[in-house]
Amino acid sequence: MSRIVMGIESSCDETGVGLVRLHDDGTVELLADEVASSVEQHARFGGVVPEVASRAHLEAMVPTARRAFDTAGLELSDVDAIAVTAGPGLAGALLVGVSAAKAYAAALDVPLYGVNHLAGHIAVDTLQHGPLPAPCLALLVSGGHTQLLRVDDIAGKITEIGSTVDDAAGEAYDKVARLLDLPYPGGPPIDKAAKNGDPRAIAFPRGMTGPRDAPFDFSFSGLKTAVARWVEAAERRGDPIPVDNVAASFQEAVADVLTAKAVRAATESGIGTLVISGGVAANSRLSSLAAERCEAAGIELRVPRPRLCTDNGAMIAALGAHVVAAGCTPSSLDFSANPALPVSTVSI
Amino acid sequence: MLVLAIDTATPAVTAGVVSVDRESGATRLLAERVTLDARAHGELLTPHVRDAVAEAGHTLRDLDAIACGTGPGPYTGLRAGMVTAAALAHSLGIPAYPVCTLDAIAEDAERGEPFRVLTDARRKEVYWADYDAEGHRVDGPHVDKPADLDEVPRALDHPKPTPLGLVAAAKAAILGGETPGPLTPLYLRRPDAAEPATRKRVTTS
Ligand SMILES: [Zn+2]
Numbered sequence: 420m421s422r423i424v425m426g427i428e429s430s431c432d433e434t435g436v437g438l439v440r441l442h443d444d445g446t447v448e449l450l451a452d453e454v455a456s457s458v459e460q461h462a463r464f465g466g467v468v469p470e471v472a473s474r475a476h477l478e479a480m481v482p483t484a485r486r487a488f489d490t491a492g493l494e495l496s497d498v499d500a501i502a503v504t505a506g507p508g509l510a511g512a513l514l515v516g517v518s519a520a521k522a523y524a525a526a527l528d529v530p531l532y533g534v535n536h537l538a539g540h541i542a543v544d545t546l547q548h549g550p551l552p553a554p555c556l557a558l559l560v561s562g563g564h565t566q567l568l569r570v571d572d573i574a575g576k577i578t579e580i581g582s583t584v585d586d587a588a589g590e591a592y593d594k595v596a597r598l599l600d601l602p603y604p605g606g607p608p609i610d611k612a613a614k615n616g617d618p619r620a621i622a623f624p625r626g627m628t629g630p631r632d633a634p635f636d637f638s639f640s641g642l643k644t645a646v647a648r649w650v651e652a653a654e655r656r657g658d659p660i661p662v663d664n665v666a667a668s669f670q671e672a673v674a675d676v677l678t679a680k681a682v683r684a685a686t687e688s689g690i691g692t693l694v695i696s697g698g699v700a701a702n703s704r705l706s707s708l709a710a711e712r713c714e715a716a717g718i719e720l721r722v723p724r725p726r727l728c729t730d731n732g733a734m735i736a737a738l739g740a741h742v743v744a745a746g747c748t749p750s751s752l753d754f755s756a757n758p759a760l761p762v763s764t765v766s767i
Numbered sequence: 768m769l770v771l772a773i774d775t776a777t778p779a780v781t782a783g784v785v786s787v788d789r790e791s792g793a794t795r796l797l798a799e800r801v802t803l804d805a806r807a808h809g810e811l812l813t814p815h816v817r818d819a820v821a822e823a824g825h826t827l828r829d830l831d832a833i834a835c836g837t838g839p840g841p842y843t844g845l846r847a848g849m850v851t852a853a854a855l856a857h858s859l860g861i862p863a864y865p866v867c868t869l870d871a872i873a874e875d876a877e878r879g880e881p882f883r884v885l886t887d888a889r890r891k892e893v894y895w896a897d898y899d900a901e902g903h904r905v906d907g908p909h910v911d912k913p914a915d916l917d918e919v920p921r922a923l924d925h926p927k928p929t930p931l932g933l934v935a936a937a938k939a940a941i942l943g944g945e946t947p948g949p950l951t952p953l954y955l956r957r958p959d960a961a962e963p964a965t966r967k968r969v970t971t972s
Contacts, residue, residue, distance in 0.1 A: 468958060470958035470959060471958050473843065473846060474846075474952075474954070474958065476846075476850075477846045477849060477850050477853075477952070478951075480850050480853065480854070481850075481853045481854060481856075481857045484854075484857060485857065495857070495858050510843070511843040511846070514808075514809040514843060514844070514846065514847055515846050515847070515850050517809055518808075518809050518812065518813070518846070518847040518848075518850045518851050518854075519850045519851070519853070519854040520854075521812075521813035521851070522813055522816075522850070522851040522852075522853075522854035522855045522858070523854050523857075523858050524813075525813050525816065525817050525827060525855075526827050526828075526854070526855050526858035526859050527858055528827075647968075651968055752813050752814050752817065753810045753811060753813075753814045754810065755807075755809065755810045756809060
């Protein structure tokens, strides 16, 4: 008998409610994926403002849930289990989703699973591409995360191989966009400008690629500073800023480091599948360079469609379904959200 | 009818089950769970609700309505109470009535002369509202420094609402079967957020 899992996400600026069907053979089918975003409210601040995000989550939570049930054509009483992002994320934002999930679970008398947001970004791929081979490697890139993860069991065993030592990749995009007077969030406008630019016009540094650097960690703070120096030098000379070339050269530096390290990690540990997920996964240069390098190295590349890559409730529902299928113990109703939940904790 | 009362606007995590007589409007507290822990609203509220309902000899499905404190409250936990009420109302198909937390506190106050209700707003400020001798709110809610307030003959300082007070403040709407207003917190303050100034240079000179 198939089971319906409801997923609730509120770790950053998207309020997401997803519904999936867990089939007896372990496959997970997407039924609804409703998201309300507060991104426009943060734009003038140039980054996510936690209190603004938390207020928006409270307003959007139940309306988003209603839309999800309408879309799926399901009743609340059809739900067999609920999963909610327990962390990592913004404390006040997580609190809204976790509190709502507890109330839904208590009222519907179904088990509740507090799950890891990062694992959700990986699990979402199963909605599009089917079961994940084990082990596989995952590269998570977004405004909040830049991580290289080894996945031995999506419901239980995920190990961090590397992560950023400073800015997240998406954060670097936002900061460079600001330097170039492009709108927030910076990913889409930089990607667009880069299409008309020369990626080899300016040789920006590749962070953490020296012989003594940690092989699978990332750093984007130096790159961001290098772009700022270059732009300021041009301004001092009174030169017009070649926005397209700066965007293309910056984007090339980001995509180069991310894909080189991911492919190297897969090759060195003999892993044949790479999943790239998170908001930055939709970046056109990152995905084309990853496809090129994975093919050359004989690695299967899986990138969920853009809608699934950004934060949403479907990814939490998908992870919840895998956790349910694995027979994990539900969370107690008094668990706390954990803003710093380590990726090794898939469900709490 | 059976009404669930919830409030997380003060350091207390408050849940209680109150029976309301449809004819007389008389209320009776059946069970309550109250803990003082300003950081545990998100952890404890739903367990408190579950335990209070169980102690009252009921299940959540027996509830007819919810009365939920909407603040003002300085804690991020205020939202935990409000989203809990909203999600319970959605899943149980019952109305959730917003109640100004200061009004709920005022319901428990002795009548006969005007009074002021104050709660801790942190940052050396207080939330306050003034009530007349019959307990009707005549001013507020506001947020201010205590030194900036005028003197009043009677002030109830830093208390918390009770389930009976919360239900009393919503009773007319509950018994009248009114459509509840939106569950919106009384924030009274704007979010702390500064728009970025002109960008900082990384190179000197
Ligand atoms: Zn994310």
